[in-house]
Amino acid sequence: MSKSYTPPLSPLYSRSGHHQWLNQERQRLLDFSRASRLASGGFGPLDAKGELIEGATASTMITTRMTHCFAIASLEGIPGAHALAKHGVDALLGLLQDTEHGGWYDDEKEIGKGDKQAYIHAFVALAASSAEAANIPGGHQLMEQVITVIDSHFWSDAEGCMRESFSRDWSTAEEYRGANSNMHSVEAFIALGDITGQPLWRLRALSIARQIIHLHAAHNQHAVVEHFEADWTPNREYNADNPVDPFRPYGLTPGHAFEWSRLLLNLEHSLLRYGEDTPGWLLADARQLFETACNTSWNVDGQPGIVYTVDWNEQPKIHHRMHWTLAEASAAAAALGQRTGERRYASWYRTFWDYIANYLVDLKHGSWHHELDRDNQPSALLWGGKADLYHAYQATLLPQLPLSPSLASAMRLRAQQHTNEL
Structure with missing residues (x-):
């Protein structure tokens, strides 16, 4: 007698029970993160127990990312989220904005001094687009202002990418180009394209992806080159003497290859959605980036997890x-x-979420552990305390949505559809 056929299970990310778990986790993250609200304006860093650190002041990075997430939560119908998103927009239009020279400070401590960073401005753009999608008061004004700053200072038509940073008065530009700030600009530009309806933003996102991924990473075995000179010559020794720099670490950062992989698929589907030219390398490079990241970072030191950085010989540098x-x-x-239908990705998805549930989710104090050491114990080598919502929150939502439009626009469409069904 032949064995009975047992059909394969559907991928984890398509199951209703998993979606329910993701939604519960997203609510837990939201509830935890409300404590980062500062009465004086904006949002600040939390300690490992979820309390504002002593002397906390507003951080522009945290404020933008919290505003983005709370705007999406508002679209999802979470009580209190609208007011929290407005709290963030108000700080970005007031406290954290340089009213003399334009642009945004890194944080409240830098008011009246400090450089202007592309990384920060990419997140201001993302927060503004999400606030506009959620009809948060001031969102449209914020979006118009950040677009003006990007067009006037950061975007370079000649390079087809974002410049990295300037002095406060914009008179001096840094002789450095970074993949990280440009990666987050891709995310912001896709979102701006959805909100403004202007194809320019998708073309800019494609230009950045072509430069950093299709020209550089694809010729580096699809490991993402992070640091460049001003002429886009790779600088492989950048921060060799400071390998634990929290924003510009030495070597290769496999986590960014995963992030780029998803963004290339978001960009591909965004271009297709609007009937625009869509190069085939977006999918091909997304596949290869994922493979390289898995091969060079997952369980490569004998312990579960993704190592933070590897050197140019693909050996772990920072094991955390x-x-x-x-x-x-x-x-x-x-x-x-979702894009390919291949079950191997479903297997990786389960592997990653099993790790998150077993090691990162902090059931005692809330949220996720920001950082673990090579033995998967809580650590603070690079980042202490608890992280803002951005990465974990999006991870609970992205698997439940199509690859395009971008998050806030997708949630707005869902809210509109629910309204039409009433």
């Missing part, structure tokens, strides 16, 4: 595990699974 790398890896696996 960052929560955001797992968030991005899971989202990339879901995106590739």
Whole structure:
């Protein structure tokens, strides 16, 4: 007698029970993160127990990312989220904005001094687009202002990418180009394209992806080159003497390859959605980025997890595990699974979420551990305390949505559809 056929299970990211778990986890993250609201304006960093650190002041990075997430939560119908998103927009239009020279400070401590960073301005653009999607008061004004700053200072038509940073008065530009700030600009530009209806933003996102991924990473075995000179010559020794720099670490950062992989698929589907020219390398490079990241970072030192950085010989440099790398890896696996239908990505998706549930989710104090050491114990080598919502929150939502439009626009469409059904 032949054995009975047992059909394969559907991918985890398509099951209703998993969606329910993701939704519950997203609500838990939201509830935890409300404590980062500062009465004086904006949002600040939390300690490992979820309390504002002593002397906390507003951080522009945290404020933008919290505003983005709370705007999406508002679209989802979460009580209190609208007011929290407005709290963030108000700080970005007031406290954290340089009213003399334009642009935004890194944080409240830098008011009246400090450089202007592309990384920060990319997140201001993302927050503004999400606030506009959610009809948060001031969102449209914020979006118009950040677009003006990007057009006037950061975007370079000649380079087809974002410049990295300037002095406060914009008189001096840094002789450095970074993949990280440009990666987050891709995310912001896709979102701006959805909100403004202007194809320019998708063309800019494609230009950045072509430069950093299709020209550089694709010729580096699809490991993402992070640091460049001003003429886009790779600088392989950048920060060799400071390998634990929290924003510009030495070597290769596999977590960014996962993040790029998903963003390339978001960009591909965004271009297709609007009937625009869509190069085939977006999918091909997304696949290869994922493969390289898995091969060079997952369980490569004998312990589960994704190592933070590797050197140019693909050997672990910083063994610590960052929560955001797992968030991005899971989202990339879901995106590739959705795009290709291949079950191998479903297997990776389960692997990543099993790790998140077993090691990162902090059931005692809330949220996720920001960082673990090579033995998967809580650590603070690079980042202490608890992270803002951004990476973990998005990881719970992305697998439940199509690859396009961008998050806030997708949630707005869902809210509109629910309204039409009433």
